[in-house]
Amino acid sequence: xTEALRIISLxxxxxxxxxxxxxxxxxxxxxxxxxxxxxxxxxPQCSASRIDVSASSLEIDRQVKASVAQAISxxxxxxxxxxxLEPTHLITQTQCEVCAVSLSDVEQALCHLIxxxxxxxxxxxxxxxxxxxDIRKVAVALGDVASGExxxxxxxQRLDRVSRAVADRPAKPTVVCLEWIDxxxxxxxxxxxxxxxxGGTPLLAMPGEHSPWMTWxxxxxxxxxxxxxxxCG
Numbered sequence: 001x002t003e004a005l006r007i008i009s010l011x012x013x014x015x016x017x018x019x020x021x022x023x024x025x026x027x028x029x030x031x032x033x034x035x036x037x038x039x040x041x042x043x044p045q046c047s048a049s050r051i052d053v054s055a056s057s058l059e060i061d062r063q064v065k066a067s068v069a070q071a072i073s074x075x076x077x078x079x080x081x082x083x084x085l086e087p088t089h090l091i092t093q094t095q096c097e098v099c100a101v102s103l104s105d106v107e108q109a110l111c112h113l114i115x116x117x118x119x120x121x122x123x124x125x126x127x128x129x130x131x132x133x134d135i136r137k138v139a140v141a142l143g144d145v146a147s148g149e150x151x152x153x154x155x156x157q158r159l160d161r162v163s164r165a166v167a168d169r170p171a172k173p174t175v176v177c178l179e180w181i182d183x184x185x186x187x188x189x190x191x192x193x194x195x196x197x198x199g200g201t202p203l204l205a206m207p208g209e210h211s212p213w214m215t216w217x218x219x220x221x222x223x224x225x226x227x228x229x230x231x232c233g
Contacts, residue, residue, distance in 0.1 A: 004088060005026040005089065006028045006086060006087045006088045007026050007027050007028060007029075007087060007089045007091065008027075008029035008030070008046050008082070008087040008090050008091070008118075009027060009030055009031065009034060009091045010030075010031045010046060010047055010077070010090065010091060010092045010093075010101040011033075011034075011091065011092060011101065012031065012033045012035070012100070013123070014092075014093070014134075014138065015027065016036055017134070017135055017138050018138065018142075019037055019040070020135075020151050021135075021138065021139055021144065021147045021148065021151055022147055023142060023144075024039075027043060028043065028044070028085045028087060029043055029044045029045070029081060029082075029085045030043045030045060030046065031046065031100065031101055032045045032047050033100065033233065044081050044084075044085065045078070045081070046077065046078050046081045046085070047075050047076060047077050047078060048075065048076045048078060050073070050075060050076060051063040051064060051067065051074060056182065057180060057181040057182040058182040058183070061182065061183060064098050067098075068097070068098065073097075073102070073104070073105050073108075074097075075101045075105055077108070078109075079112050079113060082109060083113055083116065087118045088118055089119045090106055090118045090119070090120050090121070091138065092105070092121070092123070093124060094124045095124045095125055095126065095189075096210075098233075103120070103122050119141055121137060123138075125190065126189055126190075126208050126209075126210075127189060127208035128190040128193045135151055135152050135155075136149070136152060159197050162198055163199075166198065172199055172200055172201045173199075173200050173201065173225035173226050174200070174201045174222070174223075175195045175201065175202055175224055175225065176202075176205075176219060177192075177195065177228045178227060178228065178229045178230065178231075179231065180232060181231060183213060183215075184213065184215065184216065184219060185212065185213050185232075186203075186204040186205040186211055187205055187211055187230060188205040188207075188209050188210055189207070189208065189210065189211065190207070190208075191205060191211075191230075192205050200226065203224050204219070204222055211232075
């Protein structure tokens with residue numbers, strides 16, 4: 001089973017999951033955004049962006065919103081690469097249509113490749129518990145439940161060590177995570193949970209909910225002690 005695996009990951013987090021599960025050597029393709037572990041950059045790219053990713057934050061936002069308004073995907077799945085690489089597994093996501101290649105992008109590409117029937121693994125993490133679920137989902141699809149359980153346990157233990165290390169600190173700094181710069185977007189989903197685990201008090205976003213837009217006035221009024229800048233995509 002393992003020897004026959006040919007995995008294409010179309011989302012950066014899934015590429016890291018596959019490698020962390022011990023299946024780096026079974027990855028045969030990646031998305032245009034996958035860059036970790038560093039050696040995956042040598043793998044063929046199986047997707048591309050339809051927008052100019054070198055543009056400013058504001059211009060990227062404008063291009064994305066224009067594509068969405070016209071019901072045009074932000075990404076292209078490269079049919080020729082899928083056909084050439086003959087994957088047994090394709091990993092994608094449904095959490096956000098504009099952050100990474102989505103399930104609909106994959107399904108549209110496979111419509112033209114009727115001779116390919118890879119197993120499609122769909123990730124949809126909204127909160128930290130969903131991240132553990134998705135790791136287990138990938139492990140199950142690869143036929144290695146035990147590796148999934150070990151990886152989840154290891155990650156949970158690491159977070160537990162962080163939580164214990166800051167438990168006795170008297171002050172919990174207020175924190176805003178900026179997921180986009182222009183316009184401003186606060187990092188939601190699992191980011192508030194990570195801030196809390198690290199000993200902070202998250203502001204302007206709710207755990208388990210999509211990242212909200214905000215204004216500079218909102219940010220000024222919140223007056224956080226710490227700003228964490230982590231642009232999406």
